[in-house]
Amino acid sequence: MPSDRRLEREAAKRRRQRRGQAIAVASSVVVLGGLAALILTSPGWPTVRETFFSWSIFKQSFPHVLDAFWLDVKVFVIVEVAVLIIGLVVALVRIARSPAIFPLRLLAIVYVDLFRGVPTILLVFLIGFGVPALELSGTPSEPVVLGGIALALSYSAYVAEVYRAGINSVHRGQRDAALAVGLTETQAMRHVLLPQAVRRVAPPLLNDFVALQKDVALISILGPLEAFREAQIIEAQTFNFTPLIAAALLYLAVTVPLARLVDRLGGPEGAVR
Amino acid sequence: MSAAVPVLEAREVTKAFGEREVLRGLDLTVREHEAVALIGASGSGKSTLLRCIDLLEEIDDGDVLLDGEVITDPSIDPVGVRRRLGLVFQAYNLFPHMTALQNVILGERRAHGASKAEAEERGRALLARFGLAGREDDRPDNLSGGQQQRVAIARAFAGRPRALLLDEVTSALDPELVGEVLQAVRDLKQEGMTMVIATHEMSFAREVADQVAFLHEGRILEQGPPTQVLESPKQEETRRFLSRLLEAGRA
Numbered sequence: 131m132p133s134d135r136r137l138e139r140e141a142a143k144r145r146r147q148r149r150g151q152a153i154a155v156a157s158s159v160v161v162l163g164g165l166a167a168l169i170l171t172s173p174g175w176p177t178v179r180e181t182f183f184s185w186s187i188f189k190q191s192f193p194h195v196l197d198a199f200w201l202d203v204k205v206f207v208i209v210e211v212a213v214l215i216i217g218l219v220v221a222l223v224r225i226a227r228s229p230a231i232f233p234l235r236l237l238a239i240v241y242v243d244l245f246r247g248v249p250t251i252l253l254v255f256l257i258g259f260g261v262p263a264l265e266l267s268g269t270p271s272e273p274v275v276l277g278g279i280a281l282a283l284s285y286s287a288y289v290a291e292v293y294r295a296g297i298n299s300v301h302r303g304q305r306d307a308a309l310a311v312g313l314t315e316t317q318a319m320r321h322v323l324l325p326q327a328v329r330r331v332a333p334p335l336l337n338d339f340v341a342l343q344k345d346v347a348l349i350s351i352l353g354p355l356e357a358f359r360e361a362q363i364i365e366a367q368t369f370n371f372t373p374l375i376a377a378a379l380l381y382l383a384v385t386v387p388l389a390r391l392v393d394r395l396g397g398p399e400g401a402v403r
Numbered sequence: 404m405s406a407a408v409p410v411l412e413a414r415e416v417t418k419a420f421g422e423r424e425v426l427r428g429l430d431l432t433v434r435e436h437e438a439v440a441l442i443g444a445s446g447s448g449k450s451t452l453l454r455c456i457d458l459l460e461e462i463d464d465g466d467v468l469l470d471g472e473v474i475t476d477p478s479i480d481p482v483g484v485r486r487r488l489g490l491v492f493q494a495y496n497l498f499p500h501m502t503a504l505q506n507v508i509l510g511e512r513r514a515h516g517a518s519k520a521e522a523e524e525r526g527r528a529l530l531a532r533f534g535l536a537g538r539e540d541d542r543p544d545n546l547s548g549g550q551q552q553r554v555a556i557a558r559a560f561a562g563r564p565r566a567l568l569l570d571e572v573t574s575a576l577d578p579e580l581v582g583e584v585l586q587a588v589r590d591l592k593q594e595g596m597t598m599v600i601a602t603h604e605m606s607f608a609r610e611v612a613d614q615v616a617f618l619h620e621g622r623i624l625e626q627g628p629p630t631q632v633l634e635s636p637k638q639e640e641t642r643r644f645l646s647r648l649l650e651a652g653r654a
Contacts, residue, residue: 306459307496312486312514312562321513325500 217289277349489559
């Protein structure tokens, strides 16, 4: 039998919760309703609705944009795998202490500085148009491949730094303990430091995945028919921007679930196991 | 005392971190089956000495010998030396992403090349021996400090070391958990394990150690049987250190 004091506390707690919910609902209605009213009553709204949100054009263009979107997904998956591997290798080279790989370390530093410092769109241009212009035999000439290479080079530089920060964040006592049980430096990295580092950097890595997924649209400047490009083509034919909205929804369909995954991994519990 | 070659020997060991000289020509001898307690103020170099012996720090001058062989020669591979020694850390330093059993067998599998089945069987037996039967699959965060430190002792012992180095193994523990860890060390002593024990627990040093060495300003200022060093120290500094501990209620 709970005491009166306890019942009173529980009632007060419920009142507080109800009040909080009421405020949240009211403020959402005011803010969102206000925004909706502002947009819907704006003088240009009827035109905007017709050119951006035309249902008939949406229905007609969506299958085409979706078809093209598979290219985005393919490029994303392949580039992401490459980025995870290249980024890790660059991070390990930067961290290794062996004097034998000093030149590689120098190269890794220059690589990160250079490719992280140049806008991704510029890299896509330079590699997409520059490499074929060299006319070297054996170099890829497919725009999709070149665009993918540009994206991989750019994102690997970021991801290398994420890995490196993760490895450096593992307490040095862990390395000591690994060496003390008789592991070599390489074994200590592989079995003790890296597994802990990767768990820690999973949220920032996923964050970079989200960014990469969107940036796949950049390869459209080289010509491949991916979602954004396809949407633009239909837009040019119909003089209507709705296909771009369709493309945007497709990107969101991938990035929003990824973002929720990031939230869960980096949540208050941080329970990444 | 046997005339055999000592298991561990430090000769004139010098170690500085930048300008700060921590060890200044330190000599220490540890014979087979002997437990040597290292006592001394915080910062007197106890941990540094143990880390230098395990080659986690490079000494500046002097030599450390293991079974009569100089191990601090720069041409010697430190990995092989560390496989012959065990080190237990003050803060346990267990691998948090592994279970208790995985912690214990990592060295045996990767450093000593034991098969998984073999290492696991021995790891379970070791954990049971230190009172951790049933906790094999727990991760360190699910264990108490005392349990974690016992896993760490099992891990250090798993490599069949010639000598165990214990670095203030009870300092991070709640007082009521100290006893279980000391019991584990007592068991090892009874089995004849050669040990160097850096400690603040004077009563424990008195009970378990064959020799007590007082570290002061980077040297062993006084060394002898516990009764002698702890009860009738010859050096003024030793007396002062012990009376400070007595005041703090730790002796």
